[in-house]
Amino acid sequence: xxxxxxxxxxxxxxxxxxxxxxxxxxxxxxxxxxxxxxxxxxxxxxxxxxxxxxxxxxxxxxxxxxxxxxxxxxxxxxxxxxxxxxxxxxxxxxxxxxxxxxxxxxxxxxxxxxxxxxxxxxxxxxxxxxxxxxxxxxxxxxxxxxxxxxxxxxxxxxxxxxxxxxxxxxxxxxxxxxxxxxxxxxxxxxxxxxxxxxxxxxxxxxxxxxxxxxxxxxxxxxxxxxxxxxxxxxxxxxxxxxxxxxxxxxxxxxxxxxxxxxxxxxxxxxxxxxxxxxxxxxxxxxxxxxxxxxxxxxxxxxxxxxxxxxxxxxxxxxxxxxxxxxxxxxxxxxxxxxxxxxxxxxxxxxxxxxxxxxxxxxxxxxxxxxxxxxxxxxxxxxxxxxxxxxxxxxxxxxxxxxxxxxxxxxxxxxxxxxxxxxxxxxxxxxxxxxxxxxxxxxxxxxxxxxxxxxxxxxxxxxxxxxxxxxxxxxxxxxxxxxxxxxxxxxxxxxxxxxxxxxxxxxxxxxxxxxxxxxxxxxxxxxxxxxxxxxxxxxxxxxxxxxxxxxxxxxxxxxxxxxxxxxxxxxxxxxxxxxxxxxxxxxxxxxxxxxxxxxxxxxxxxxxxxxxxxxxxxxxxxxxxxxxxxxxxxxxxxxxxxxxxxxxxxxxxxxxxxxxxxxxxxxxxxxxxxxxxxxxxxxxxxxxxxxxxxxxxxxxxxxxxxxxxxxxxxxxxxxxxxxxxxxxxxxxxxxxxxxxxxxxxxxxxxxxxxxxxxxxxxxxxxxxxxxxxxxxxx
Numbered sequence: 001x002x003x004x005x006x007x008x009x010x011x012x013x014x015x016x017x018x019x020x021x022x023x024x025x026x027x028x029x030x031x032x033x034x035x036x037x038x039x040x041x042x043x044x045x046x047x048x049x050x051x052x053x054x055x056x057x058x059x060x061x062x063x064x065x066x067x068x069x070x071x072x073x074x075x076x077x078x079x080x081x082x083x084x085x086x087x088x089x090x091x092x093x094x095x096x097x098x099x100x101x102x103x104x105x106x107x108x109x110x111x112x113x114x115x116x117x118x119x120x121x122x123x124x125x126x127x128x129x130x131x132x133x134x135x136x137x138x139x140x141x142x143x144x145x146x147x148x149x150x151x152x153x154x155x156x157x158x159x160x161x162x163x164x165x166x167x168x169x170x171x172x173x174x175x176x177x178x179x180x181x182x183x184x185x186x187x188x189x190x191x192x193x194x195x196x197x198x199x200x201x202x203x204x205x206x207x208x209x210x211x212x213x214x215x216x217x218x219x220x221x222x223x224x225x226x227x228x229x230x231x232x233x234x235x236x237x238x239x240x241x242x243x244x245x246x247x248x249x250x251x252x253x254x255x256x257x258x259x260x261x262x263x264x265x266x267x268x269x270x271x272x273x274x275x276x277x278x279x280x281x282x283x284x285x286x287x288x289x290x291x292x293x294x295x296x297x298x299x300x301x302x303x304x305x306x307x308x309x310x311x312x313x314x315x316x317x318x319x320x321x322x323x324x325x326x327x328x329x330x331x332x333x334x335x336x337x338x339x340x341x342x343x344x345x346x347x348x349x350x351x352x353x354x355x356x357x358x359x360x361x362x363x364x365x366x367x368x369x370x371x372x373x374x375x376x377x378x379x380x381x382x383x384x385x386x387x388x389x390x391x392x393x394x395x396x397x398x399x400x401x402x403x404x405x406x407x408x409x410x411x412x413x414x415x416x417x418x419x420x421x422x423x424x425x426x427x428x429x430x431x432x433x434x435x436x437x438x439x440x441x442x443x444x445x446x447x448x449x450x451x452x453x454x455x456x457x458x459x460x461x462x463x464x465x466x467x468x469x470x471x472x473x474x475x476x477x478x479x480x481x482x483x484x485x486x487x488x489x490x491x492x493x494x495x496x497x498x499x500x501x502x503x504x505x506x507x508x509x510x511x512x513x514x515x516x517x518x519x520x521x522x523x524x525x526x527x528x529x530x531x532x533x534x535x536x537x538x539x540x541x542x543x544x545x546x547x548x549x550x551x552x553x554x555x556x557x558x559x560x561x562x563x564x565x566x567x568x569x570x571x572x573x574x575x576x577x578x579x580x581x582x583x584x585x586x587x588x589x590x591x592x593x594x595x596x597x598x599x600x601x602x603x604x605x606x607x608x609x610x611x612x613x614x615x616x617x618x619x620x621x622x623x624x625x626x627x628x629x630x631x632x633x634x635x636x637x638x639x640x641x642x643x644x645x646x647x648x649x650x651x652x653x654x655x656x657x658x659x660x661x662x663x664x665x666x667x668x669x670x671x672x673x674x675x676x677x678x679x680x681x682x683x684x685x686x687x688x689x690x691x692x693x694x695x696x697x698x699x700x701x702x703x704x705x706x707x708x709x710x711x712x713x714x715x716x717x718x719x720x721x722x723x724x725x726x727x728x729x730x731x732x733x734x735x736x737x738x739x740x741x742x743x744x745x746x747x748x749x750x751x752x753x754x755x756x757x758x759x760x761x762x763x764x765x766x767x768x769x770x771x772x773x774x775x776x777x
Contacts, residue, residue, distance in 0.1 A: 159213050
């Protein structure tokens with residue numbers, strides 16, 4: 001197989017030299033598609049698994065990167081050629097981007113002569129992007145896709161290659177990118193549709209990330225402003241904010257608020273990093289505006305709300321026949337609700353005037369329109385759906401479970417609206433915008449938490465609505481967070497309870513009780529169901545089995561595991577849900593073993609972050625943010641440790657299951673835990689401050705160590721992995737791929753992670769047992 005990889009590299013170099021590299025582009029694409037999962041990223045766990053057991057495509061990639069001439073030929077493909085079509089540029093950049101997501105490959109690319117071909121390419125590409133932004137007829141999506149890939153590639157190279165970052169600044173690559181896009185938003189840009197806005201927002205996000213990468217990998221330190229042109233930064237901020245001001249509505253309706261928020265967060269991070277250097281108040285103010293750009297519904301401080309005016313607007317909305325008039329009235333009501341002083345009592349007053357049926361009528365009427373195409377993902381920011389859902393979400397907010405536990409308020413009119421809201425969610429959930437879908441879910445679950453009897457009757461349709469919404473949201477986005485917080489609160493309604501609990505539910509439903517007493521009754525029912533789950537009295541019925549809930553949770557862990565510490569990350573809730581699902585044997589057998597990779601990768605990341613946090617806080621008490629992070633990491637690690645323990649107890653550590661563990665980061669996880677060893681007691685436990693919850697942590701760390709030992713023993717036997725023969729090894733490392741350590745050349749029985757360990761072991765013990773010494777040679 002190695003010879004085939006060498007032949008592939010030789011053929012690539014030959015065709016590149018002859019100017020016929022385009023003939024092998026499809027094979028290059030197939031090569032990178034065979035590395036890791038689908039997409040342009042390769043996680044560290046995937047890279048470790050590939051190096052441990054490389055497939056044919058990864059062997060080709062390794063052979064390619066080991067050949068200096070091949071690397072130079074690959075980079076030269078970026079240079080504009082007269083016979084290269086735009087689709088081929090897109091393909092070339094996709095290949096480079098996927099390979100640059102592996103740090104060692106990115107450094108090899110960046111340390112090569114990359115700046116010159118990149119500068120030539122962007123001087124070919126950026127004018128076409130600018131022309132398309134100014135004139136509709138010049139728009140070509142392929143060039144925008146290519147620009148997005150190109151800027152992301154630059155970020156990867158600058159992150160892993162200090163040399164390339166310096167060359168990119170010296171050759172003005174970064175300056176030209178920031179100067180070119182986004183251009184000031186003009187009326188001519190009003191033609192941009194949803195797809196085009198997605199590309200524009202992605203470009204802005206990647207540019208903002210470029211600024212952060214430059215500062216974070218600054219040899220002079222993060223606090224030193226690296227971009228030697230403060231005026232350029234200010235100009236870029238002005239154009240970035242102009243883009244937001246002009247197109248905020250369509251962008252948010254398209255569901256691109258997450259990207260805009262990420263871009264604004266990166267801008268603020270840069271301003272914060274260089275705040276002591278930049279004394280320009282305008283830049284700091286602009287950064288603050290960027291941070292607020294994605295926020296909707298900011299209260300108008302000092303202006304009191306008028307319930308009477310709100311009631312009048314609701315009545316006028318009910319009698320309005322023209323959509324234009326209705327939209328204007330909805331906008332006025334939306335503005336009125338943003339004022340100070342609106343609480344649960346005001347919602348109850350407005351609900352008594354029939355506001356909820358009126359607003360739901362607007363939603364249903366809009367959905368029944370002939371031009372409404374079911375399944376078309378489109379924002380409706382300019383129509384009545386957006387303001388109507390905003391108003392409903394605002395009115396329902398005091399009755400959401402998290403707020404209702406505090407104010408104990410009740411609104412019968414909102415509870416009565418739950419069936420109509422559920423029907424609208426089932427009918428229109430696939431056709432409204434993503435931001436609107438989030439608000440609809442909040443309203444729906446606020447209504448049902450006021451009527452727990454109705455929620456029990458509608459538990460399966462509600463679960464279907466959540467699963468359908470989960471497929472639309474990108475894992476790790478605020479929308480995904482919204483879905484999984486609601487699903488976490490819905491967990492107790494999924495299993496089939498015991499007969500005793502069913503009798504309790506029937507008696508509670510037959511008893512006429514007030515709203516607050518009814519809620520208290522259902523709290524007791526929920527606790528009883530959870531006791532049934534723990535004791536094994538509850539069962540995983542066919543309704544739950546056919547929906548494959550554990551796989552949905554595993555998908556979130558796999559796609560958003562790297563963002564588990566974000567404030568709106570769904571990972572903690574998905575991990576808690578998976579822990580709940582793993583209490584049922586049919587889930588353990590049918591769903592989890594086939595997708596064990598996300599559990600391993602997230603658990604390993606959580607443990608590594610915990611160890612890093614302990615090192616950061618050593619010798620002092622943690623601050624509030626560090627305490628929050630520790631709490632999240634501990635919760636995720638505890639839940640996933642339980643999941644992994646139960647899976648390992650139900651599946652034999654052999655065959656395909658053991659191979660799946662190896663290919664999905666099992667070796668790295670085990671080696672990472674045992675490195676602090678043997679294991680966590682010596683380092684993490686001893687340095688854990690009292691404020692971080694010492695009482696709960698040792699049990700978790702001990703469970704992790706036991707898991708790691710069991711995994712390591714099975715994987716090391718199958719793949720021939722060793723540990724350093726020097727028992728007092730200061731590096732405390734284990735092999736993560738076969739023959740990673742060097743063996744003693746004399747006896748071949750001892751292996752060492754370093755020359756220092758070999759010398760120390762020789763002096764202490766090995767010279768008495770080495771075969772060479774025994775033979776007297």
